[in-house]
Amino acid sequence: MSTEVATGLLLVGLLLITGLAFYAYCLRQQVAQKEQAEREAQQARQLEARTKTLESIHIIAQCALDDQVEIMEASIRLRVLLDIFDADLLQQPEFSVLLEITRRGQHFATHQARKELSKQARMKQDFERIALEGEYREAVLTTARNLLQLQP
Numbered sequence: 001m002s003t004e005v006a007t008g009l010l011l012v013g014l015l016l017i018t019g020l021a022f023y024a025y026c027l028r029q030q031v032a033q034k035e036q037a038e039r040e041a042q043q044a045r046q047l048e049a050r051t052k053t054l055e056s057i058h059i060i061a062q063c064a065l066d067d068q069v070e071i072m073e074a075s076i077r078l079r080v081l082l083d084i085f086d087a088d089l090l091q092q093p094e095f096s097v098l099l100e101i102t103r104r105g106q107h108f109a110t111h112q113a114r115k116e117l118s119k120q121a122r123m124k125q126d127f128e129r130i131a132l133e134g135e136y137r138e139a140v141l142t143t144a145r146n147l148l149q150l151q152p
Contacts, residue, residue, distance in 0.1 A: 053084050057085060075136070100136070105132055
């Protein structure tokens with residue numbers, strides 16, 4: 001093989017390698033852009049979910065303050081939503097009452113199990129729930145006011 005042919009093949013090979021390297025670089029850039037867009041979309045979804053959860057917390061807190069929902073029901077719903085929004089908040093003194101009241105009321109029958117209770121057993125649980133709500137009412141309402149101050 002002549003030197004001219006070898007040099008020509010070498011140049012063609014270098015051009016092919018350079019072209020493939022550039023193509024690989026372009027593909028990698030596209031992948032990086034897609035990954036960044038995915039991260040941004042995920043962050044937007046998380047922010048939207050956090051905002052909607054906070055809106056639900058505010059609605060239930062306001063309903064509790066307006067006596068539109070029972071204290072126990074509000075406490076259960078708020079505790080679940082705070083677990084989703086920021087579980088660490090439940091450890092703070094101004095919100096920990098939600099853990100306490102729901103812990104003390106966790107034995108109450110709900111839904112179908114409540115329907116299956118005898119009338120006397122339902123009444124007994126109702127009296128117990130009402131007493132528990134009376135005991136924690138002011139603390140839960142204070143917590144509801146504090147929850148209305150939360151920001152995303």
